[in-house]
Amino acid sequence: MKGFIFDLDGVIVDTAKYHYLAWKHLADQLGIAFTEEDNERFKGVSRRRCLEMLLEMGGLQVSQTQFDTWLLEKNEDYLSYIARMDASEILPDVPKVLKYLRERGVPMALGSASKNAGPILEKVGLSSYFKAVIDGNKVVKAKPDPQVFLLAAERLGLAPRQCVVFEDAQAGIAAANAAGMFSIGIGQADVLSEACQVFGDFTEIEISFIDRLLSTEPKTYQ
Numbered sequence: 140m141k142g143f144i145f146d147l148d149g150v151i152v153d154t155a156k157y158h159y160l161a162w163k164h165l166a167d168q169l170g171i172a173f174t175e176e177d178n179e180r181f182k183g184v185s186r187r188r189c190l191e192m193l194l195e196m197g198g199l200q201v202s203q204t205q206f207d208t209w210l211l212e213k214n215e216d217y218l219s220y221i222a223r224m225d226a227s228e229i230l231p232d233v234p235k236v237l238k239y240l241r242e243r244g245v246p247m248a249l250g251s252a253s254k255n256a257g258p259i260l261e262k263v264g265l266s267s268y269f270k271a272v273i274d275g276n277k278v279v280k281a282k283p284d285p286q287v288f289l290l291a292a293e294r295l296g297l298a299p300r301q302c303v304v305f306e307d308a309q310a311g312i313a314a315a316n317a318a319g320m321f322s323i324g325i326g327q328a329d330v331l332s333e334a335c336q337v338f339g340d341f342t343e344i345e346i347s348f349i350d351r352l353l354s355t356e357p358k359t360y361q
Contacts, residue, residue: 141353142295142302143240144288144315147251147274148182149307150325152228152263154253155182157220162193165213171197183308185252185281186210214254221255224262232341237268239346243353246270248291250304252281270295283313288320303352309333321352 148154159178166173171193181189190210194201201209240247248271249256256274260266271294273287280286292302304315307325312334315322323338324331331337338344 140246140297140301142246142248142292142297144248144250144291144295144302144304144320145269146183146304146306146308146311147249147253147256147259150305151230151233151249151265152224152259153230154221154224154259157217160220161213161217162189164216165209166193166197169193169197169199171199183252183282183306183310183314185275186214186254188281218255221259221262224259226264229263229265230341232344234265235346236341236344236349237265239349241268245353246295246297248273248295250287250291251275252287282308282310283317285314285318288315288318292318292320306334307331 145151148158155178158181159175162178162181163173173193173196177196180192184192187210190206190213194206237247247269249260249269251274253259254275257266257272260269260272271291273291273294275281278287278290288302288304289299292299295302299319302318302320303323304311304318304320305323305325306312306315309330312322312324312331316333321336322334323336324334325338325340327339328337
């Protein structure tokens with residue numbers, strides 16, 4: 140038996156653009172220069188840590204009360220964007236892979252740092268594919284710590300070595316590798332060089348590759 144674990148942002152849907160808009164809005168208010176390149180470093184990182192990084196960029200130190208207020212404002216701004224999401228925002232050929240795995244009876248889980256993972260899956264109509272949703276509300280250690288993936292494997296009733304992880308961020312690949320899982324990077328090969336396998340996106344993934352994963356004897360990939 141194998142289990143498949145998917146990150147959300149940048150793997151199933153592209154919410155990175157909405158995170159960028161929300162973080163840039165806050166950064167502009169604080170007088171901090173923030174670019175799309177800066178936003179790349181925020182991928183797979185918890186919201187709290189992202190705000191810490193933003194404040195470090197601006198050399199700002201603030202009270203815990205102000206910090207929490209900005210966290211809330213950023214999230215509310217982000218939620219205003221995802222409230223308009225629908226199935227059109229699912230990345231190309233993701234449904235092809237999800238449907239095939241479900242037809243084969245392969246258990247799937249979501250492993251995301253996002254605290255909004257559940258609502259997003261509902262918005263785009265993919266909730267029914269996942270036996271477990273492990274998000275930022277269920278873990279205390281952010282990627283690259285493997286906690287989110289280890290908990291997902293536990294909820295699937297599988298050993299880590301039986302699990303395959305799809306990730307678009309360096310921190311996520313590091314987390315999957317630390318968990319001893321087979322890591323598949325979705326994105327640029329030079330950025331995700333630590334992954335066991337890298338594809339630009341799901342349009343490059345053939346069903347024959349999925350079949351090989353399913354038929355390969357599980358092993359530890361650390």
